[in-house]
Amino acid sequence: MTIAAGIDVGTGVVKAAIFKTEDGKESWLSRAILRIRQRDPMELAREAFEQTLADAGLASDDIDYVATTGEGEAIPFHTGHFYSMTSHARGARYLDPEARAVLDCGALHGRAIITDERGKVLNYKMTSQCASGSGQFLENIARYLGIAQDEIGTLSTQADDPEDVSSICAVLAETDVINMVSRGITAPNILKGIHLSMASRLARLLKSIGVADNLVMMTGGLALDEGLVAAMGEELGKMKGVDARITSHADSIYAGAIGAALWGAFRHEKLAASGQLLKAS
Amino acid sequence: MKITISPKAVAKDVLKDASMKKQKEMMAEHFDRLADAGHTGAKVASTFVPGNLNELIMCFDLVNNLPEVNAIQSGMRRQSGAYVMEAEKAGHSEDVCTYVKSDIGMMAKGNIGPNGRKLPSPDVLLLSYTGCFTFMKWFELLREQFKCETIFLQTPYMADGTVTPNMVAYMVKQLKEDVIPKLERVSGVKFDIDRLREYLKKSAQAEDDLVYILQSARNKPSPIDAYFGGIYYIGPIFGAFRGTDDAIDYYRFLRQEVDQRIAAGLGPVTPDGPMEKEKYRLVVEGPPNYTNFRQFWKMFYEEGAVVVASSYTKVGGTYDFGFRHDPSRPLETLAEYCLGVYTNRSLPMRIDMLAAYVEEYEADGLLINSIKSCNSFSAGQLLIMREVEKRTGKPAAFIETDLVDPRYFSAANVKNRLESYFQMVEQKRGGAAKGVAA
């Protein structure tokens, strides 16, 4: 039996998960999620870890492997680090064994990953520097519109005439949005417009890494945004030569943490087998 | 209300129709010829506007297909945005020239031309590498797709402002030993230099009229807009018609119309009818934006701004300094034509040219439309602006758009700058008038 923790330090949110693996069976013991919003991510990482320990009724000594991912390289108490796309690929496979591609949409970056049936990363790509399609942007706009994060999706799906958001730069896009509000465009139409513009970017990302008829699992915080998921579906539907389906999972935001924990367990077992046991400090 | 039509106005309308109609017909015919190539068995050569050797291509009975013009058409018909995205989906970077991406995207989406019919696959790519490195990659990409013969014609860059014998010799050598034999092979038509001479003669004739038309902007008010209008005027000569009778007719009609407008003291014709009052005269550097062409133009004529000279109307050949195709030196003249296109001119030459335009056409200043796509034009434009300002003492303005990528056209941004610029020119005039009075 192996118990491993995965901690995903994101740019917007810190997520943690603890797993137990035994004879190929994976069970999820506990989880924690903390929004960073102006707090120290390293502190939050510890807090999240402790919360998961407490929930699982474990002490830190019980953990065989603490795996970090995301920006967690600097966490002092980790055993090993996995790069985001590696862990998201694994996390997505856990959430849906049928998934053959991952679309991770976090606070700042979008990542498209193609995997095979074992969760092996075949190809991937990240959105580039300019950030208009990021979760952070959507969050700012929502705050500006006075909408709670978890309402964004519902509202967006009520749009009847989505407004075109064309600015490449998020800052200028914000101004666009201000203009829209003053022109009396409704919040659903604005949000849907943003969703469509993001989705089109992300769909291009998927296509460019070769997604054709894969089942795409959305992970990361924006996977919870049903508006974006719907827009993704629309955009992919429009795309020639692509027959991909998009799906999401209630636990999508944990994908990185899940993947890290499972890889951690995997490494631990390997290391144990070869007699080089590492212990979380 | 009764409308009276004076005889003169009738004549004008008829004439106006004459050139426009002629051009429309020409373009329609051309695209039909392209689309028919599949059935008629005509062979197709793809090539670029700068360094477009239409006369030579015609010598081999090849139909001239210009991917740049296709991209412009896609831009005007508002399809380029989708094409560009398509190319980006296929792995092209967001950073690179959108002309290329529009073309690649169009092919990926079935290669449908502006007449709604499928464009043919080229039989030969005539890669005239003139003033733009991107051309090289563009045709490498097309070659990858069409796997057809590709002929490379390198035009040395006019870095020092002169055409050296080494350059002309190099080009003539390429033409003789490489380009012509390969074209013969692809087309199965034997090269006939007298046929080429004949075409070149026709080219020169149309070129005379074109120069007359473009230079008519020296009049006040200017009878033409040498940028927005100019883009229509250069279509035939830079496209597949140089060296044809059609081109000769078109420019003759156009010249007559311009003469009429000069005589009547009229300004340019805009999409909203004739321009009311010429308030500002501008020289423009850089290509236009095609995705929002009308809207863009409107920002000028609404404010009474007329473009009296532009560099973009020289991308397919610079004629106003005296160059004409010369039938007596057929291959040399082709070489010199390629060497002289605007984008093959060094930066100091471009500065000289624009400063001279500002003076010669008595413009209020220089406006640079910097195109995100095009390094060939854009890299160094800010120095051009500085130098032209310094030399002419006239203020310059700088705006940024893209040729065919609608994402880079921000109407509010462009309008803001243009308005500020016009108000500044206006205010300065007021100040100057005051200074004189005091």
Add this chain to the structure above:
Amino acid sequence: MSAPSTGDIVARCQDLYEDLDFTAARQWKEAKKGRKVIGFMPVYIPREIIHAAGMLPLGILGGGDQLEVIHGDAYYQSYICRIPRSTIELGVTGRLDFVDGMLFPSICDVIRNLSGMWKVMFPRVYSRYFDVPQTYEDEIGGTFYVGEMTELRRDLEEIGGRKITDKALRGSIDVYNKNRRLIRRLYEARAQRPWQMPAWEVYLVVRAGMVLPVEAHSEIIEQYIAAALAEDKPVRDNSRVVLSGLFCEQPPLNLIKSLELSGCYVVDDDLLLVTRWLIGDVPLDGDPIYNLAQAFLHHSESTAAKYEPDQEEKGRYLVRAVKRTGAEGVIFTSPSFCDPALLDRPMLQSVLKSAGIPFIAFKYAENSGQMQPIREQAGTFADSIKLWSAA
């Protein structure tokens, strides 16, 4: 005196790298009256001709991530790569005031236009756009290129006030042949034992040749190879990759380091191509200019900077490099807004794809500060090769 350690050598090279005032080249020039320095931009210039004129060819590679670019930004829009603006900055801040001439090789429209800008902004120094043929028949491209080089030779003779003899040219070809041989040896050695020759060290060692006389540079390489092979460094479980697409604007040193940190050994790259552009030795007998032209036409590296006349050959060089060095994948990393590199990339990628070679791609600027996304992408690449290559 004991042989220097890699640490010493690399530290010296790093000093040269960080010195934005080109002190070494200035000192070389001041050491003897009448010495001249000719600056050149990437990618390729026949340095032999400059050397034969008794001058120092000085590689100008932009400003890196330590130069504050103020005036340079005033000349370039945000959608143009960085190297021309930082080069202008070097110029207007007087850092190149000791340079007697500037050469702008044919590589892209940006550098081409920069050559004209230089003429306008620094009218007192010699500057030349150095054109190269893109057609490779002896009679056509060859003749043209011989013409270009002959003009350059004449210009340099004028600046230096003395003839450049064929003998001198042969001598220069000889020392550069040696330099190229050493660099090839360095690359081969690294491909075999990358853990002993970290990519960033190799880069600094080769880059020293941009500012030092070639003879001194050859010595440094020799010392480095000896020292590096003598030192024992632990082998890490890294993946072996070839870097491609960085031929002009230089990546920040941190980028190269980050690649290794995230689990990639670099076993080949196209950095500083001018030092390896010509493949094999240029013959010493016969007409030296003709020989240089022949080498350029028929024995030079394929890159995005060159037109590939043969569709079949497109991108094959990359496949060969992977095979030669035993690499497991290719990392494309190119300057943002670099049309030649970025337009070429999809074509190279499709060649790799059909050869079954994995690859990833990202962009950089010479002053990129954020390495997190780069580490993440390179790290995932390494992870996926590592975790799955055996499986």
Add this chain to the structure above:
Amino acid sequence: MKTFVGIDLGSTTTKAVLLDEERKILGRGITNSRSNYDTACRVAGQEAAIDARFTLFRREFGDDGEAGRQVEEFLARLERAFRLEQFLEQLGDLQQTCMEQVTGARFARVADGVRQAIGEVFAQLRAEAPALFAPGATRKSDFFRDIAGSRYLTIAESVAREAALPYDLLLNVYDKSIIAVENRPPSDNLSDKFDAALKRVTAENANTDREMQAAVEKALAIELEETFLVGTGYGRVTLPFSKEHIRSEILCHGLGAHMMYPNTRTVLDIGGQDTKGIQVDAQGIVENFQMNDRCAAGCGRYLVYIADEMNMGLHELGPLAMKSAKPARINSTCTVFAGAELRDRLALGEKREDILAGLHRAIILRAISIISRAGGIDDEFTFTGGVAKNEAAVRELKKLVAENYGEVTINIDPDSIYTGALGGAEFARRAAEGRLEGLDP
């Protein structure tokens, strides 16, 4: 009396200036820009009118000698009291709006708890309000949104913890309400608030001069007539005015700077979303200008993101950056990635003040490039726009100007954020005089 109004509708702030017939500034007003331009203009205009009242008070009293100092003190007290009244009024509005948000499924089970918590938060807010406006107190910002917002977040966090309520809920209630409150046109009954403020002052200082009160009442009675109005600024295309009331912000900034410093030849304006370099002649006529391109990197908004990220007020950034001895080198000024870069560097152990100092330098570097684009700096040089309020930015600017252009006079006015509005007001005055479009000098 006749007044001429200039309104500068910026991307982040909206400014108004009131000019009298002598070209003297009567009042200045500022508010944050918001989705409702009308409201933003109204609020800025009203603020300027309030400020004008204080100018009129001063004029009423004359201001020399010992008496002048007393008057100043009195007026300062009056102003603080007035601001407090205003603040409390808006706080009340905000509380009510917050309470109204507590409906629907989200709150089904916790509504009472949330209401109680909100009540608690506002009780605390109200309790600490007078301290915010005490003599010598510094505020994070001039805007209700910022002052109230940052305290709300802090207090709400502890209140939520104690009440075992999700912090997000309280956050959301606030986010929604603040917009509504902001977009509600302000109440017009200024005299009520002045009365209340006067009462407050008299209550504190029983011996307030009767004369002073009388003078105040007299000044309050003066009618301010809005004779002509000119609008400018980023949002001018969408300004709620007709074309003859609109001027380009470039011209307005040039003219405004000229009015403040008639020898100015070069103007730098760093606003929220754009940076402009402007050259003007001896009449304040614009000769040349350049702006940043479509990338908004390095503009004022960048500082706003940073302040947000660090949970600091805009006013606090400068002073902290001034503490740095070793500024970090920051190369990317992409506004959107500002936060990420900051976290990156904090994680690497760099000091906050060093990073901040580096950020300020990066912004100024970009600005200097834009000036360089517009033809460099001539004596005298004037720095305007919101960022000119920031001492760290000013320090870097002075350094870089000296390095690149040698000894030049640098003008920075504490009220430089109003430069565009001032130019606009002068255009309004000229237009009212019937001069051609006001462009005629």
